[in-house]
Amino acid sequence: MSDPKNDNDTKRSKKREKIMQSALKVFSRKGYSPAALDEVAREASIAKGTLYLYFQDKEDLFSGTILYVMDKLAERMQKNISDTMDPIETMKTLAYEELDFFAKNSEFFGLIHTVMSGNLLGNHRSLLKTINERRFELIEYLKRLITEAKKTGQIKSDIETVDIVYAFIGMIESSIDQMHFIDGTCTAHDRSQSDIKMDIGRKVDTILCILLDGVRTDRRRN
Amino acid sequence: MSDPKNDNDTKRSKKREKIMQSALKVFSRKGYSPAALDEVAREASIAKGTLYLYFQDKEDLFSGTILYVMDKLAERMQKNISDTMDPIETMKTLAYEELDFFAKNSEFFGLIHTVMSGNLLGNHRSLLKTINERRFELIEYLKRLITEAKKTGQIKSDIETVDIVYAFIGMIESSIDQMHFIDGTCTAHDRSQSDIKMDIGRKVDTILCILLDGVRTDRRRN
Amino acid sequence: MSDPKNDNDTKRSKKREKIMQSALKVFSRKGYSPAALDEVAREASIAKGTLYLYFQDKEDLFSGTILYVMDKLAERMQKNISDTMDPIETMKTLAYEELDFFAKNSEFFGLIHTVMSGNLLGNHRSLLKTINERRFELIEYLKRLITEAKKTGQIKSDIETVDIVYAFIGMIESSIDQMHFIDGTCTAHDRSQSDIKMDIGRKVDTILCILLDGVRTDRRRN
Amino acid sequence: MSDPKNDNDTKRSKKREKIMQSALKVFSRKGYSPAALDEVAREASIAKGTLYLYFQDKEDLFSGTILYVMDKLAERMQKNISDTMDPIETMKTLAYEELDFFAKNSEFFGLIHTVMSGNLLGNHRSLLKTINERRFELIEYLKRLITEAKKTGQIKSDIETVDIVYAFIGMIESSIDQMHFIDGTCTAHDRSQSDIKMDIGRKVDTILCILLDGVRTDRRRN
DNA sequence: TATGAATGAGCTTTCATTCAT
């Protein structure tokens, strides 16, 4: 019953993944240029040459790794979101998933900055393009959510949709930064999982609370 | 009348600055590792060896350059802020200054990500420490502003001060991102200065508007 | 009736030959070092590892291939020459066969130079030795022909036999070069077979004409 | 009085030459691909990186070295030839210079075969083109000599000029081969200079003797 | 002080060879 062709494909795929996980660690620790493929190979417990059986070159490994992680994030987001959800509930879920993802994949944090920093050689261009396309898609999706919320009267119409989107994204990313830089040191490794989960739930609530109602004292309530 | 000691010091200082400005350009274009000191020297119209008369090594040059630019930003912020100002007005000014600074020094944008990305060799640690100290100071300062605003009743007490601070910072940084990545391409070079200035003013207003009052439709007003 | 042992030997021999033909193509295109065994294997439609079942290593494959081709040339020469032939007629035949062979196996042309160039690792020595032995044999054979022709009075005695031999060989090799480098480009691929055959006949005639009678105007004839 | 600019240029030029001489040795011993720049550097008593201050890359070093040697040969030929010379005397001189050159620069012998073998990667093309141009020039020059000799009645008109040219070149190259491969081993190192010089003179005479009058017994003389 | 030629460690990449299947 076993299909040897498929078996091989699976094995190859698993190994590719193993390599990308190792690459993720090394690229996260060192950034792109200073990361040595020697180290990636050692981390993956394979020979240096083997890398080249799975990836064309260093850049291909880098791109592959980035996209692999981003796919995992996108997948998780899509799994937890349905079209029937309330826009604001959807935003809450998105925020939660992203925060949770970065909490659990803190290695990925540095990589994002590496990508954003633009220290990308010529051929990285295609990666950058892909990343921007994804970012653009996310922004467009958020715009649609906000627009819908405006229609249903949940959100004010006198603030530009795009500004709301960027405010929302900024608040999420700031929370991720906060998680990673605590007391001036890069941590977030030494707390219990439940602590983090609670934290994230609270964080998301706070973000939406501020986004929706602001921080100004509500004088009218009195 | 002229003090030869001071003259020399001034000359040396000017040259250091020239080098850092050249370094800023190159590091911005290439990132840390791929930046070649050859290119910095060429840009500064000096010999490569001369760099080592002003900086200990590449990392020192990088740190120096980063801190030099951050000092310029801090200086500008301090110049435009006085202790007698209203907390919220102060926050507005801070936001404006930061956005304006990054608009005018767009090269610096990538560098910040480079620093954050952690492509930092051992000795970069001290730079990272300094940067985090500055960040910590800024955060503490913002905390004091928020606390004061809470005391004067301008800001609700039931949201944690630190959360407000991070929301604020996130929204500013997101705006900076937005300025630099427009339509998926890194631009912000091709608009008139007045356009940008207006934009920034509007941006800051929107950020504070959202932060203070939120985006939710105000049902109570009716 | 079939002898399984012999059948296997034949099969093995055929495969060896197939491999050498593929190797000939690749070595001709690339030379020794830059030729990749991957490519040889692909060309021969076998797995890379299989090469090592037929040849000890790359050098063995190279030597084997060279000698295989040289054997084919020697075989052809021997087939067309008999002991009863006139020495000069024999030389004509040798020249014709060699020119014809290189015209038909132009890939082999570069290989000869590769061998001569000495890009030969340690173990190539044995190949070089074999080739020199063959060359030596050819030279000795030609010496005998010339000596015989001297005896029969066809050739002057006052020119050293060995000098005549080298002159003859040089003229042949030069003609081969000429065939391969025409107008500064390496061609000899784009002419009809009959054109080439005629050419070769004429070439051989010219070579022997010059070798025998020289190019000087014959004043005595008048 | 000393011009520092010129001094530097001279120094640089001398070093370039030193490197090319070292490269000549290594490329001659190993051929192109197997030659390690490490070894060239060691031979020239410089660091590997220094090579790259004088040559763009390995191919540039190779091309430079080849052309450098060919220039030296061409220079010598031109110095010893004048327009007023008899065509046949000129050919004699050319032959002598070439044989003498290869006798004195026996390292260059292997290199020529390396170049001819065509194991030349993409960018070698420009070298190959240059070499073919030079070869073409030499051939054209010889054609003019032969044509002139035909006009003055020294050389028969019924043999094609180009065939005479190739016969002449082939005989010279064959003599060079003969010098380098004696008794199946590559030698020519272990004979006195005067022996060689005499040898070369005799060689050239023999070549021209054969080329002009052939080897056939002159029956008409009797 | 300023120079820039020289250095050599360290990187990416290739590929002949092996060996478990």
Added chain:
DNA sequence: CATGAATGAAAGCTCATTCAT
């Protein structure tokens, strides 16, 4: 016998750093 994934030595090349001038 045949396979081809895995290996790791070896090579070309870059560039931060030094130092004689």
